[in-house]
Amino acid sequence: MKPETEFMEGPTQRQRDVLDAVLRLLVEEGDKITMASVARRASCSKETLYKWFGDRDGLLTAAVKWQASKVRVSPVDPRNPDLQSLTESLEGYARDWLKVISSDTSIALNRVAIGHAGTGKDNLGAIVLENGRFAMAKRLKPVLEAGRNAGLLCFEDTETAFRTFFGLVGRDVQIRLLLGDWPGLTEAAIAEDAARATRQFLALYGVGKSHSVKHGRK
Amino acid sequence: MKPETEFMEGPTQRQRDVLDAVLRLLVEEGDKITMASVARRASCSKETLYKWFGDRDGLLTAAVKWQASKVRVSPVDPRNPDLQSLTESLEGYARDWLKVISSDTSIALNRVAIGHAGTGKDNLGAIVLENGRFAMAKRLKPVLEAGRNAGLLCFEDTETAFRTFFGLVGRDVQIRLLLGDWPGLTEAAIAEDAARATRQFLALYGVGKSHSVKHGRK
């Protein structure tokens, strides 16, 4: 079930190559990839796969973690932002997020994680969530709170504010992509969506000159 | 691949019972349900399953369509709403939607549809999308436009306005549920979320007394 050493220092170069092959196959064939197809594509033997990753689930888990470790982005945290830099930060995060969720790899990974979420056999769903939605929250919350400290934003609960931003950015995009629909997210469309979401978020939570919108609980 | 008659008048009572059994099994076991387990649960023979539904995919497709046909809801369309009734309509739709996407059946169905979306073998994804996200749009758009005609809302593109509402209502709920997370949607939480989403939507698109927020394109 488990390899002797759960490579505590990260996978070796060769292992990383194998995991990249898994990711590519996942994009092409989805969850119906077979151990044999992985071995063929990665030019390694099945025995090696089992020695390194334990079993099929271990291989999938390792691939998901490997992908997660690749997408770490720069955690910029503007200390004392003005409205301009806050807006740019939010737009940047929104663009990054839309780019991620519309990428082939993310779609494929989310699909297999969702497929496995029903079985309870592994925790792929938790891993994807941790490195997707929750990682984004961790990155963004300091920005939101900095904006509040600077008197630019007004909210009580950071989590609620973040989730609102998340909804304004993502809308129906992710579910449509996962279900095979194609919302057509070009670079330009992403930029426009990010700008719109940021504008709407600031309209709701911004302490602007012309308006202040209530949004406390009932 | 296809049964002789694609039951043009809808499934018979017995067939509906079988499909209900499929739905129940889908909730319990996800996509790993077997033809044998369905036959056992539904007390029918495998031969009958193949005669009625062609093959495994046909059975799954029929089950998804059957579920879709069950959730048709009342298409209320307030003709000349005031702010009060518009708010209530929006909140009602939001509550319905949250209730649907957090139901066991919806989660299970979305999971199998997403799992199949990678393969291109069938169009489960399209069916789910058509009866989920797109059906909601079709129901809600007349309400939004009635609100605009009554001078309560202001937007250019109905689709864009709808997607904003969709995002404000759903936020991260659906993806978290699909990935096995449990946001804890009680009846009360749903009501509160629906109210908050409606409030935020009206803040963005409402022609209220105290403010008018710009949201046109750049």
Place this chain on the structure above:
DNA sequence: CAAGAACCGTAACGTACGGTACGCGCACGA
């Protein structure tokens, strides 16, 4: 009631795939 269809339960078949075993080549250290 008789004849035939529909359907149930189960056995059987073929295949795909996860997992294992083994032989060979190649690199590296003594």
Place this chain on the structure above:
DNA sequence: TCGTGCGCGTACCGTACGTTACGGTTCTTG
């Protein structure tokens, strides 16, 4: 130079499951 070990390729095994076939039972219809 000779082990020694890692990893590639491949053959093999067991099982699960989709699909088909068949005998027996119940339901419909004339």
